[in-house]
Amino acid sequence: MTARVVVAAALLVAAGCATGPKYVRPETPVPPSFKEAGDWKPAQPNDEAARGAWWEIFKDDELNALEARLDVSNNTLRAAQSQFDQARALVGYARAAQFPQVSGTAAASRTNHSENTPNWGAASSEHYSDFLLRLDASYELDVWGRVRYTVAANRATAQASAADLEVVRLSLHAELAADYFALRALDADSEILRSSVAAYEKALELTRNRHTGGVASAVDVAQAEAQLEGTRAQAIDLQARRAQVEHAIATLVGEPPSSVSVPVSPLAGEPLPVPPGLPADLLERRPDIAAAERRVAAANAQVGVAGAAFFPTLALTGATGFESAALVDLLRSVSGFWTVAPVAALTIFDGGRRRSVSDQAKAGYERTVALYRETTLAAFREVEDQLAALRVLEEEATVQQAALAASERALALSTNRYKGGIATYLEVVIAQSAALNNRRTALNILARRLTASVFLIKALGGGWDTSKLPAL
Numbered sequence: 047m048t049a050r051v052v053v054a055a056a057l058l059v060a061a062g063c064a065t066g067p068k069y070v071r072p073e074t075p076v077p078p079s080f081k082e083a084g085d086w087k088p089a090q091p092n093d094e095a096a097r098g099a100w101w102e103i104f105k106d107d108e109l110n111a112l113e114a115r116l117d118v119s120n121n122t123l124r125a126a127q128s129q130f131d132q133a134r135a136l137v138g139y140a141r142a143a144q145f146p147q148v149s150g151t152a153a154a155s156r157t158n159h160s161e162n163t164p165n166w167g168a169a170s171s172e173h174y175s176d177f178l179l180r181l182d183a184s185y186e187l188d189v190w191g192r193v194r195y196t197v198a199a200n201r202a203t204a205q206a207s208a209a210d211l212e213v214v215r216l217s218l219h220a221e222l223a224a225d226y227f228a229l230r231a232l233d234a235d236s237e238i239l240r241s242s243v244a245a246y247e248k249a250l251e252l253t254r255n256r257h258t259g260g261v262a263s264a265v266d267v268a269q270a271e272a273q274l275e276g277t278r279a280q281a282i283d284l285q286a287r288r289a290q291v292e293h294a295i296a297t298l299v300g301e302p303p304s305s306v307s308v309p310v311s312p313l314a315g316e317p318l319p320v321p322p323g324l325p326a327d328l329l330e331r332r333p334d335i336a337a338a339e340r341r342v343a344a345a346n347a348q349v350g351v352a353g354a355a356f357f358p359t360l361a362l363t364g365a366t367g368f369e370s371a372a373l374v375d376l377l378r379s380v381s382g383f384w385t386v387a388p389v390a391a392l393t394i395f396d397g398g399r400r401r402s403v404s405d406q407a408k409a410g411y412e413r414t415v416a417l418y419r420e421t422t423l424a425a426f427r428e429v430e431d432q433l434a435a436l437r438v439l440e441e442e443a444t445v446q447q448a449a450l451a452a453s454e455r456a457l458a459l460s461t462n463r464y465k466g467g468i469a470t471y472l473e474v475v476i477a478q479s480a481a482l483n484n485r486r487t488a489l490n491i492l493a494r495r496l497t498a499s500v501f502l503i504k505a506l507g508g509g510w511d512t513s514k515l516p517a518l
Contacts, residue, residue: 066195066350069343072415074422077325082433100508101223103318104496108308109226112299116222117215119300126214133204137518140200143193146185151367153178177376180367187360195350201518202344209337212510216333220504222298224497225291227313231493232288234312238485239281246274246478249461253471266471273475277482313492317436317499322429322506331507332425336515338418345411352407355400358392425505432502439495446491450484457481 101113117123155176188194250270256262296306329335366384370376393400460477463469 066191066353067346069346071339072342072418074329074419076329076422077426080322080325080426080430080433082430082437083322084433084437100503101219104223106226108311109223112222112226112295112308113219115299115301116218120218120298121300123211123214123218126211130204130207130211133200133207134516134518137197137200137204140193140197143186144188144197146183148181148183151178151180151182153180154373175371175373176369177371177373178367178369179376180365180369182363182365184361184363187362189360190354190357192351192354195347195354199344199347199351202340202347204518205515206337206340206344208516209333209340212333212514213337216504216508216510218298219508220500222295223500225295225298226308227493227496227500229288229291229295229308230311230313231489232284232291233310234314234489235486236281236284236288236310237312238482238489239277239284242277242478242482242485243274243281246270246277249474249478250274252465261467262471269471269475273478313489313496316492317495320436320499320502320506322433322502325426325429328425328429328506329422330512331510332505333507333510335418335421335425336512338414338421340515342411342414342418345407345414349404349407349411352400352404355393355403358390361389361391363387363389428505429502432498432505435498436495436502439491439498443488443491443495446484446488450481450488453477453481453484 099110099113101109153176156173157176158173186193250267253262253266253270257264257267292306292308293303295308296303299306323331364384364386366382368376368378368381369383370378370381375381457474457477457480460469460474464471464474
C-alpha cells in the first residue's frame with residue numbers, strides 16, 4: 047500500500063512540473079500586400095493554383111501525365127520520403143520513454159559445489175537446482191519534462207522533415223513544368239524556322255529566276271542562299287537543345303532518357319492570371335516556411351531538455367516473480383517474491399557541462415529563429431520577383447506584338463519593292479531577318495511568361511498549407 051501511494055504521488059507531481067520555455071511562434075515582419083500585385087483585390091475568388099495538382103490549370107494532358115509519373119518514380123522524392131520516415135520513427139522511439147520498460151527472465155540451473163569449499167556440506171546440500179521466473183520494470187518519472195520535451199523536439203523535427211518533403215515535391219513539379227514549357231517553346235521555335243526556310247526557298251527560287259532573266263545580280267542570289275542556309279543551320283541546332291531538355295524531363299520522371307519521348311507540340315496559348323493572395327497567407331502556404339518554423343519549435347523543446355538536466359532524475363524500479371529449488375513448487379505462492387525501489391539521482395558537480403549544453407541549446411534556438419525570419423523574407427521576395435516578371439513581360443509582349451506586325455509589313459513591302467525592281471535584295475534580307483527575330487522574340491516572351499507563372503505558383507506554395515502537416 048505504501049508503494050502504491052508513493053507511485054501515485056510521484057505521478058501527480060510528474061504531471062504538473064515542467065522546466066522549459068513555452069513555445070511561441072516567432073514574429074516576423076509581414077507586409078499588408080504585395081508591392082507587385084497590381085490591381086489584385088483580396089475579394090477575388092481563390093485561384094485554381096491553390097487546389098491540389100496546380101499544373102492542371104494549364105490544361106495540357108501531356109504535362110499532366112508527366113507530372114503524375116514524377117510522383118511515382120522520381121528518386122529524389124523517394125529519398126526525401128525515406129528521410130521523413132526516419133524522422134517519424136524517431137518520434138516513436140522518443141515516445142517510448144513515456145512508458146515503463148518491462149523485461150522478463152526465465153532461468154533454470156543445476157549447481158554442484160566443490161568439496162574444497164569452506165564449510166562444504168554444513169549449510170547446503172552438495173547438489174541443488176534453481177528455477178526462476180522474473181519480471182523487472184523501470185520507469186522514469188518525467189517530473190521536470192525531459193521526456194516530454196524530447197518527444198516534442200522529435201515531433202517538431204519530423205514535421206519539419208514532412209515539410210521538407212513537400213518542398214522537394216513542389217520544386218520537382220515546378221522544374222518539370224518549366225522544362226516542359228521550354229520543350230514546347232523549342233518546338234514552336236523549330237516551326238517558325240521551318241516556315242521561314244520554306245519562305246526563303248521560294249525567295250531564292252524567285253531570285254534565281256530573276257538572275258536568269260538578267261534582272262537580278264549574282265550577289266542577290268548569294269544573299270538569298272546565305273539567308274536560307276543560315277536559317278536551316280539554326281533549325282538543326284535546335285534539335286540538340288530539344289534532346290537535352292527531353293532527357294532532363296526523363297530524369298525528373300525517374301526513367302532512362304531512351305524510354306521517354308515527348309511528342310512535338312508547339313507552345314501556344316496565354317498564361318492564366320494567378321492571384322497571389324495576401325502576404326500573411328504565405329506563412330501558411332509555403333512548406334519551407336513551415337519547415338523553418340517547426341525547427342524553431344524543436345529547438346525550443348531542446349532548451350527544455352537541457353533545463354531538465356539541472357534537476358534530479360526520479361525513477362521507480364521493481365521486480366517480481368517466482369523462484370524455487372523444485373520445478374513443481376515454482377508457481378506456489380510461497381515461491382513468489384517482489385521488490386520496489388524508488389531511485390533519485392542528481393549530478394552534484396560537472397564542471398559546467400550542463401550549463402554549456404543549456405547555452406548551446408539557447409543559441410541553437412536563436413539561430414533557428416533567425417533562419418525562420420530569413421526564410422520568410424526570401425519567400426516574400428520570390429513572390430514579388432515573379433509578380434514583377436509577369437507584369438513586365440505582359441507589357442513587353444504587347445510592345446513586341448506591335449514590333450512583329452511592323453516587321454511583317456516591312457517584309458511584305460520590301461518583297462514587293464524587290465519584285466518591282468525598286469529595291470535590292472539586301473533590303474529584303476534585312477526585312478526577313480527583322481521579321482524572323484521578332485517572331486522568335488515574341489515566342490521567347492511567351493515562354494518566359496509561362497515559366498514565370500509556374501514559378502509564381504511555386505513561390506505561393508503550390509496549393510499546400512500547414513494543415514497537411516502530419517500530427518504524429
